[in-house]
Amino acid sequence: MRKLAVVGAGGLVGRRVVRNLAKSDIEDLELTLTGQGKSIGTEVAFRDAVLTVEKTEVAELRKMDAVILCTPTNASVSLVNELRGGPVILDTSSAFRMDPSVPLVVPEVNPQSAFGHSGLIAGPNCSTIQLVMVLKPLLDRYGLQRVHVSTYQAVSGVGYLAIEQLSDESRAVLESRPPEGGYEPQFPHRMGFNLIPQIDSFLPDGYTKEEMKMVNETKKILGTPDLRISTTCVRVPVYIGHSEACLVETERPADLDSVREVLAASPGILVKDDPLNSVYPMPVDAAHTDEVYVGRIRKDLSSRTGILMWIVADNLYRGAATNAVNVFRLLAKGM
Numbered sequence: 001m002r003k004l005a006v007v008g009a010g011g012l013v014g015r016r017v018v019r020n021l022a023k024s025d026i027e028d029l030e031l032t033l034t035g036q037g038k039s040i041g042t043e044v045a046f047r048d049a050v051l052t053v054e055k056t057e058v059a060e061l062r063k064m065d066a067v068i069l070c071t072p073t074n075a076s077v078s079l080v081n082e083l084r085g086g087p088v089i090l091d092t093s094s095a096f097r098m099d100p101s102v103p104l105v106v107p108e109v110n111p112q113s114a115f116g117h118s119g120l121i122a123g124p125n126c127s128t129i130q131l132v133m134v135l136k137p138l139l140d141r142y143g144l145q146r147v148h149v150s151t152y153q154a155v156s157g158v159g160y161l162a163i164e165q166l167s168d169e170s171r172a173v174l175e176s177r178p179p180e181g182g183y184e185p186q187f188p189h190r191m192g193f194n195l196i197p198q199i200d201s202f203l204p205d206g207y208t209k210e211e212m213k214m215v216n217e218t219k220k221i222l223g224t225p226d227l228r229i230s231t232t233c234v235r236v237p238v239y240i241g242h243s244e245a246c247l248v249e250t251e252r253p254a255d256l257d258s259v260r261e262v263l264a265a266s267p268g269i270l271v272k273d274d275p276l277n278s279v280y281p282m283p284v285d286a287a288h289t290d291e292v293y294v295g296r297i298r299k300d301l302s303s304r305t306g307i308l309m310w311i312v313a314d315n316l317y318r319g320a321a322t323n324a325v326n327v328f329r330l331l332a333k334g335m
């Protein structure tokens with residue numbers, strides 16, 4: 001029997017971790033669900049049982065074989081400090097991603113890194129996961145010279161309050177009245193019927209922290225510290241599903257049919273690319289699924305080996321929960 005706790009089990013990511021564990025092939029699982037405040041006492045279906053979300057107690061978590069943290073960064077920092085030396089910790093927050101001693105793992109891309117852990121494994125940013133899953137097979141086949149990505153990120157990337165804010169502001173615009181409010185604002189500007197070219201705070205060089213997370217995490221996961229990559233991250237009024245317009249310049253020329261074949265053969269990727277019939281990836285189709293969808297694959301007109309593509313995935317499943325459960329599946333084989 002493997003003892004696993006999901007901390008933050010009532011949050012957007014935590015609930016999806018439980019759902020994916022339930023449908024996974026991992027057997028002999030004794031699951032504990034914990035939270036901090038309003039989720040405590042709520043009931044969650046898990047396979048043929050109903051589990052209750054309990055208060056997070058470090059002493060109880062220390063009895064586990066593994067703990068998946070689906071908690072905000074500050075909570076992850078204090079829980080990791082208190083749990084070190086106990087269960088294996090899989091953290092979905094940004095707290096430890098760039099710590100050189102902590103593996104940053106996407107099982108479809110760098111599974112071997114998971115086995116080099118010393119008690120803690122980090123899951124990447126949601127926008128990074130869908131990007132590296134597409135870049136890895138292209139890196140292996142053609143080599144990578146340069147990458148530029150513009151993101152169109154859903155509000156659920158911020159948590160459940162952001163969904164409430166978008167709904168409230170959108171209703172207000174349609175009904176020509178001020179928003180009702182009553183929640184802590186999650187964005188620096190109105191989100192309803194708007195785009196915001198700022199995710200997280202700005203750094204002195206004009207990039208945001210979110211943009212630099214994508215740059216640095218991508219290099220770490222792919223093992224390509226010298227990769228030329230830059231990003232522009234934009235929040236859009238979509239509930240679920242991050243989209244990315246991506247320019248990839250390869251080292252060796254790549255023809256479009258072989259790019260489609262390479263991507264279609266890669267685990268977790270679905271190529272959806274029939275533009276003449278209006279078939280391409282969209283957030284409404286990607287929501288509530290585990291795959292990364294790629295379409296609009298075409299030659300870049302401004303560079304010698306550039307390929308343009310459009311990448312979409314559910315930020316809550318593929319961008320967090322699915323990845324965490326897949327890392328746990330890797331490790332569970334040895335538990």
Ligand SMILES: NC(=O)c1ccc[n+]([C@@H]2O[C@H](COP(=O)([O-])OP(=O)(O)OC[C@H]3O[C@@H](n4cnc5c(N)ncnc54)[C@H](OP(=O)(O)O)[C@@H]3O)[C@@H](O)[C@H]2O)c1
Pocket residue numbers: 007008009010011012013014034035036037038039040056069070071072073075092093094124125126156157158159160315316319320
């Ligand atoms: N949303 C995404 O697209 C995404 C993608 C990748 C990674 N992540 C990361 O995943 C983590 C969770 O994100 P989320 O969107 O699921 O947030 P969320 O919906 O706000 O949920 C956070 C959960 O954490 C619990 N919590 C807060 N402080 C805690 C503490 N000190 N001890 C125990 N539980 C605590 C809360 O419990 P109560 O409900 O009981 O208050 C809540 O259930 C964050 O670090 C986020 O950066 C999110």
